[in-house]
Amino acid sequence: xxxxxxxxxxxxxxxxxxxxxxxxxxxxxxxxxxxxxxxxxxxxxxxxxxxxxxxxxxxxxxxxxxxxxxxxxxxxxxxxxxxxxxxxxxxxxxxxxxxxxxxxxxxxxxxxxxxxxxxxxxxxxxxxxxxxxxxxxxxxxxxxxxxxxxxxxxxxxxxxxxxxxxxxxxxxxxxxxxxxxxxxxxxxxxxxxxxxxxxxxxxxx
Amino acid sequence: xxxxxxxxxxxxxxxxxxxxxxxxxxxxxxxxxxxxxxxxxxxxxxxxxxxxxxxxxxxxxxxxxxxxxxxxxxxxxxxxxxxxxxxxxxxxxxxxxxxxxxxxxxxxxxxxxxxxxxxxxxxxxxxxxxxxxxxxxxxxxxxxxxxxxxxxxxxxxxxxxxxxxxxxxxxxxxxxxxxxxxxxxxxxxxxxxxxxxxxxxxxxx
DNA sequence: CTGTGTGAAGGCTTTCACAGCC
DNA sequence: GGCTGTGAAAGCCTTCACACAG
Numbered sequence: 001x002x003x004x005x006x007x008x009x010x011x012x013x014x015x016x017x018x019x020x021x022x023x024x025x026x027x028x029x030x031x032x033x034x035x036x037x038x039x040x041x042x043x044x045x046x047x048x049x050x051x052x053x054x055x056x057x058x059x060x061x062x063x064x065x066x067x068x069x070x071x072x073x074x075x076x077x078x079x080x081x082x083x084x085x086x087x088x089x090x091x092x093x094x095x096x097x098x099x100x101x102x103x104x105x106x107x108x109x110x111x112x113x114x115x116x117x118x119x120x121x122x123x124x125x126x127x128x129x130x131x132x133x134x135x136x137x138x139x140x141x142x143x144x145x146x147x148x149x150x151x152x153x154x155x156x157x158x159x160x161x162x163x164x165x166x167x168x169x170x171x172x173x174x175x176x177x178x179x180x181x182x183x184x185x186x187x188x189x190x191x192x193x194x195x196x197x198x199x200x201x202x203x204x205x
Numbered sequence: 206x207x208x209x210x211x212x213x214x215x216x217x218x219x220x221x222x223x224x225x226x227x228x229x230x231x232x233x234x235x236x237x238x239x240x241x242x243x244x245x246x247x248x249x250x251x252x253x254x255x256x257x258x259x260x261x262x263x264x265x266x267x268x269x270x271x272x273x274x275x276x277x278x279x280x281x282x283x284x285x286x287x288x289x290x291x292x293x294x295x296x297x298x299x300x301x302x303x304x305x306x307x308x309x310x311x312x313x314x315x316x317x318x319x320x321x322x323x324x325x326x327x328x329x330x331x332x333x334x335x336x337x338x339x340x341x342x343x344x345x346x347x348x349x350x351x352x353x354x355x356x357x358x359x360x361x362x363x364x365x366x367x368x369x370x371x372x373x374x375x376x377x378x379x380x381x382x383x384x385x386x387x388x389x390x391x392x393x394x395x396x397x398x399x400x401x402x403x404x405x406x407x408x409x410x
Numbered sequence: 411c412t413g414t415g416t417g418a419a420g421g422c423t424t425t426c427a428c429a430g431c432c
Numbered sequence: 433g434g435c436t437g438t439g440a441a442a443g444c445c446t447t448c449a450c451a452c453a454g
Binding site: 032033034044048049051052056058059060061062063064 | 433434435436437
């Protein structure tokens with residue numbers, strides 16, 4: 001059953017997991033694919049197909065046991081243990097994300113450290129230390145950090161990305177407005193607010 | 206001209222436009238699909254197919270004129286005129302985005318106003334005024350605002366979304382960690398950092 | 411010979427239809 | 433009757449192959 005699940009499906013599994021968490025304190029101990037699909041904004045058949053990729057555990061005529069399904073999704077999606085992440089670039093967006101630390105922790109990610117070209121004094125609400133960029137590479141390799149959140153200006157993003165890759169980073173959540181060139185083994189997810197806005201504005205004509 | 210470009214293609218057209226902007230000050234006045242595709246992280250054939258949706262203007266044997274192509278993309282994607290947007294929720298993320306105002310302006314979007322349940326005093330770096338939520342609906346309908354950026358907690362997101370829709374909002378860039386239920390005419394793009402991280406962590410196993 | 415434009419093929423996702431179990 | 437599981441069909445996107453212009 002270890003056959004690779006498609007990327008889009010994995011994305012939706014994460015979504016279902018979060019929807020379940022909102023239902024878990026709710027009424028029934030069981031959900032139908034119709035109800036869960038509606039909350040997640042997908043079609044019921046799609047939901048069932050997606051769940052099919054990680055085994056079968058629905059009760060026909062009844063639905064899915066909320067707790068069991070949630071545990072199953074968590075198992076499939078990966079460790080419940082805290083995955084350490086570093087944040088690079090503590091500008092506007094970067095420091096906002098740092099302040100959102102508890103939020104990340106709740107989701108299973110710990111911001112182990114932050115790095116910036118101009119490290120500031122630790123600000124009131126930010127617990128994680130902000131180190132100079134020069135220390136980044138060593139921190140990554142010494143602590144075996146696998147994931148980084150990149151919030152630096154586009155002009156320096158590729159260079160910093162190269163350093164991250166050289167230090168052994170395997171995945172990058174990239175907020176910089178360029179497409180990073182990385183070796184195939186490194187995975188990058190891009191978040192580009194300008195493009196999202198432009199996309200919306202196209203469709204409202 | 207061609208009607209209804211697929212959503213994914215529109216997204217990539219935005220991407221190409223931004224890649225061009227980085228090349229526009231560079232050397233040649235012309236780009237080949239190979240070069241541009243590499244910068245954008247797609248295959249050359251895909252790029253050509255995508256460009257095909259908004260007319261043809263490449264010179265065979267030469268490539269595309271950078272300036273012409275850029276103008277064509279801008280025309281296709283929508284007005285170069287400033288589209289007004291409101292921002293709802295001035296917490297960590299919301300105020301970081303407000304501070305990024307110039308960035309949005311450069312991309313063609315103006316944050317006309319911000320709203321929050323607890324409006325604060327205007328902070329140093331933030332130019333846009335932060336109004337109480339109660340004024341949101343009227344502002345939207347009176348100014349004919351079509352787009353909103355939603356950065357409120359999940360617990361109140363749907364309710365606020367309903368107000369926005371009732372006031373005539375047509376598109377929402379949603380950072381709240383739930384799937385909003387909206388009428389079909391309203392378009393929503395979701396940005397969920399936790400899911401992006403979880404997605405990355407799945408694939409690095 | 412270089413590099414675009416495009417019909418056709420191929421691959422991937424979603425949806426349908428219905429069988430099977432509670 | 434209600435609801436899941438799944439092969440088959442449909443739809444959508446991407447890639448290929450090649451004609452054709454500069």
